[in-house]
Amino acid sequence: MKRIALLPEGSVSHEAVLHLFGDEPVELHHFKQISDVFLATANGKTDYSVIPMENTIEGSVSLHMDWLVHEVDIPMQIEWVYPSMQNLIGKREEFVGSTGDIDYSKIGKVLSHPVAMAQCLQFIRSRMPNAELEHVGSTSEAVELVKKHPDEGWTAVGTALGAKRHGLDILADKVTDHDNNYTRFALIGPKPFNQQVKISGGRSEAKTSILVTLPENFPGALHQVLSAFAWRKLNLSRIESRPTKKRLGNYYFYMDVLESLDSVLLSSAIKEIEALGCHVRALGSYPSYTFEGTKTEVRY
Numbered sequence: 634m635k636r637i638a639l640l641p642e643g644s645v646s647h648e649a650v651l652h653l654f655g656d657e658p659v660e661l662h663h664f665k666q667i668s669d670v671f672l673a674t675a676n677g678k679t680d681y682s683v684i685p686m687e688n689t690i691e692g693s694v695s696l697h698m699d700w701l702v703h704e705v706d707i708p709m710q711i712e713w714v715y716p717s718m719q720n721l722i723g724k725r726e727e728f729v730g731s732t733g734d735i736d737y738s739k740i741g742k743v744l745s746h747p748v749a750m751a752q753c754l755q756f757i758r759s760r761m762p763n764a765e766l767e768h769v770g771s772t773s774e775a776v777e778l779v780k781k782h783p784d785e786g787w788t789a790v791g792t793a794l795g796a797k798r799h800g801l802d803i804l805a806d807k808v809t810d811h812d813n814n815y816t817r818f819a820l821i822g823p824k825p826f827n828q829q830v831k832i833s834g835g836r837s838e839a840k841t842s843i844l845v846t847l848p849e850n851f852p853g854a855l856h857q858v859l860s861a862f863a864w865r866k867l868n869l870s871r872i873e874s875r876p877t878k879k880r881l882g883n884y885y886f887y888m889d890v891l892e893s894l895d896s897v898l899l900s901s902a903i904k905e906i907e908a909l910g911c912h913v914r915a916l917g918s919y920p921s922y923t924f925e926g927t928k929t930e931v932r933y
């Protein structure tokens with residue numbers, strides 16, 4: 634049975650894993666902090682780790698990208714997309730007003746994962762302008778803390794699964810500031826994920842993630858790198874610069890290419906880029922699954 638490291642029970646990551654594996658039995662190892670999710674597989678305690686990589690509203694999760702690049706050397710084996718449906722969670726009887734509706738002025742504090750909180754900031758600030766906001770390691774940790782602090786005016790932004798697991802109520806559902814809020818998750822691990830994934834309706838395409846570091850003092854280097862992809866008609870679906878952490882103003886480029894690493898086109902593009910003096914590191918070549926047409930239901 635596959636051993637999977639992920640954030641705590643009831644997190645968006647947990648919902649996404651239930652969606653990916655469906656009926657297949659897997660051994661879930663939950664950790665409070667994403668650093669421990671990475672380290673579990675790095676240290677061989679689990680076979681794969683589940684890493685939220687990118688979100689519709691917040692963009693890339695920089696902390697997680699940095700861990701993938703700087704702290705561990707574990708290849709990406711599969712990527713899939715899952716909707717991040719956030720809710721305002723608490724004990725209903727604590728916040729209900731005389732009219733029977735939620736009285737938001739009774740809420741003194743909102744807890745959540747920073748990425749989830751940012752997805753709902755307009756909702757929070759328009760209804761609870763003075764509430765204290767506190768960041769924790771996951772949406773489910775936020776829900777757990779609310780459960781442990783009854784009658785103190787605490788609420789959490791989190792999943793329906795989290796509310797259910799901790800016996801709390803959904804005070805307001807779908808509270809993200811924009812609809813269609815999706816998160817891209819990566820499964821990282823040393824061994825290939827040789828398995829047919831049954832995400833109903835989801836399409837898969839080949840993707841390769843690479844890091845390109847440009848040579849110093851080479852005007853137009855990025856232009857030449859992009860040309861190597863362009864004339865081969867290789868489709869880049871993402872390009873982002875991140876600091877190398879070695880010197881202020883030094884960056885590497887994180888690129889997703891819609892092609893398999895062992896294809897003639899991509900391997901020759903990489904050789905050309907290396908010949909320019911660039912350093913190229915592959916983070917993984919893997920199937921990437923879309924969400925279109927799939928059902929959002931997971932069994933709670």
Ligand SMILES: O=C(O)C(=O)C[C@]1(C(=O)O)C=C[C@@H](O)C=C1
Nearest residue numbers: 644645646685717746748771772
């Ligand atoms: O806290 C959770 O529930 C997570 O799974 C983490 C995480 C993230 O790190 O981006 C995942 C997806 C959500 O959009 C917000 C938070």
